[in-house]
Amino acid sequence: MSTSGYLLNAALLVVMVATQCGRYRMTWRRFVYPVLIVAGVGYGFLHNLPTAGNDVQLDLIAAAVGTGCGLLAWPLVTVAHDRGRVMAQAGVAWALVWVAVVGGRMLFAWQATRGSAHDVARFSMEHDITGSDAWTAAFVVMALAIVLARTRVMALRTQRVLVAQPA
DSSP: HHHHHHHHHHHEEEEEHHHHHEEOOOOOOHHHHHHHHHHHHHHHHHHTTTSSSSSSHHHHHHHHHHHHHHTTTHHHEEEETTEEEEEEEEOHHHHHHHHHHHHHHHHHHHHHTTTTTHHHHHHHHHTTTHHHHHHHHHHHHHHHHHHHHHHHHHHHHHHHHHHHHHO
């Protein structure tokens, strides 16, 4: 990963934590913007998705891991009705999950180009993963799955709160 890649990941982490941590109102923007961002990132990074060898299987595993991480939003964020508005609140535990996920991706990228490059190359050859483009695609897929799963969870929880409120 290039320096700009590390900076982009760090900036996205800061933006996520700054905009999603604490107490905030659930509005349509909270659901539309992440989906639009995912669509743009997916288009920008995955237009030449590697499909040789076991690259697709790697992407499916990454999507499953990302979905699992995104579903962690369920117990770590409270959603409640407050004076006619639906409010959500995320705390330190939620922020730590994001730091762990993004930090883990950055650590893997760092190690894959430095101390563990030989191990990653050997693993890739043994499991028929075609190379760095396949790993990059898998991590992008994982990130997109996290955002989509979290957005879906929050939409469901918001709808439950709205339905539970008397007219």
